[in-house]
Amino acid sequence: MSELLGRLVNADPVVLRRCLHEPAFNTSIGQVRTIRYQVIAEELRGRLAAGEFAAGRVLPSEAELSRSYQASRVTIRRALESLRAEGLVDSRQGFGWFVAAHPLRQSLARLGTIEAQLEASGRRSERRILGFGFVPAPPRAREVLGDDTVLEVRRLNLADGEPFARVTVWCSEALGAELSRSDIERASFLEQLPVELGGASQTIGAAGCEAVDAGLLGIPVGSPVLVVLRITHRSSGEPVLVSEHVFPGHLTEFAVELDQVDDSLTPRGLRLLEAEAGAEETRRFAGSAGDCPRRRPGG
Missing domain, CATH: 3.40.1410.10 (Chorismate lyase-like)
Known part of the structure; x- marks a missing residue:
């Protein structure tokens, strides 16, 4: 990494472009970014453990943390996301980030x-x-x-x-x-x-x-x-x-606990089945009565 950086000093544009495309250079930059977000997350974790930010307290904004740690907002957000995965912080639309707390x-x-x-x-x-x-x-x-x-x-x-x-x-x-x-x-x-x-x-x-x-x-x-x-x-x-x-x-x-159920919430299917069952029973009764032979007078 130091060798690559040394080659960039006073390099002409052609050399600079070539160095930026070397795999070793890009890999090293990625490692630095990864380490940086982890370092920031660890520092924030320590501040939370020390009680600098109480439960429910809104944290400094991403922009403020970016200036404070001299890191990009992408790096800051990645650090905060790692703390959220641990259940230490949370975010909500309109609030930004805050120390996790049970409402x-x-x-x-x-x-x-x-x-x-x-x-x-x-x-x-x-x-x-x-x-x-x-x-x-x-x-x-x-x-x-x-x-x-x-x-x-x-x-x-x-x-x-x-x-x-x-x-x-x-x-x-x-x-x-x-x-x-x-x-x-x-x-x-x-x-x-x-x-x-x-x-x-x-x-x-x-x-x-x-x-x-x-x-x-x-x-x-x-x-x-x-x-x-x-x-x-x-x-x-x-x-x-x-x-x-x-x-x-x-x-x-x-x-709020809702203990009572309004009559209108009774399942409609049950009422229909009950009505249909009653109608069928009525039809069967009427049919059986119609099938019975009538007794003739004096018979």
Whole structure:
């Protein structure tokens, strides 16, 4: 290899082209590329093992890694693919590459807190209050709660020290007046409200992450996020909270058990067979009755 490289120094174009087509030269270049991606994969593996990137954390982009390691994106991608084959990293459209992690499975069967679901899955839960104060009610909160002024609380939920969800809660003015920032830092709204809760209704949709949330959640702008809009009400049915929850799409999934089967889902074939069997039985009965000789009067 060194001999071939030496021949390239100050070589004229004819010699250069000849060297580039020599099998030994091409084979050596291929070996260097193979070794390079393996070296990069090993370095990234070490950084993952050292905890530099936590589970679920988005990795630097291929372009950033390419600059950092002074390697082509093809080489970087090959290194990342080898780590994916080991189950260490994964990728998703819109996110790029991230440290492999099992998404939190959130049940929709009952009303609960993010903290409780994280702890039930064995993860350490934290909350950071980003904002606390009374504000003019946004349109949705005004429509649901009927107040022109509401208590707005913005928080960031973390799982094992990593951003997991951005949550904004709007509370009716009367109930909000009984809460302090320290109350909300200590426990969730659901645990603090001095009313009996009856449940909640919520809708779940997908969106591209906006810049502010991207900065809080540590994901690229435009990344897929799950957006949950929830209305929590007391046992009497009166709404008391409106909240918005934004989850990075690769960190959570929602599950609901469907216990009952609608009558329309009964296999149609079974109903047809039963109907045909009943009709055949009716025909046989009618036929046998018609075959019986009639008794003559007085006979």
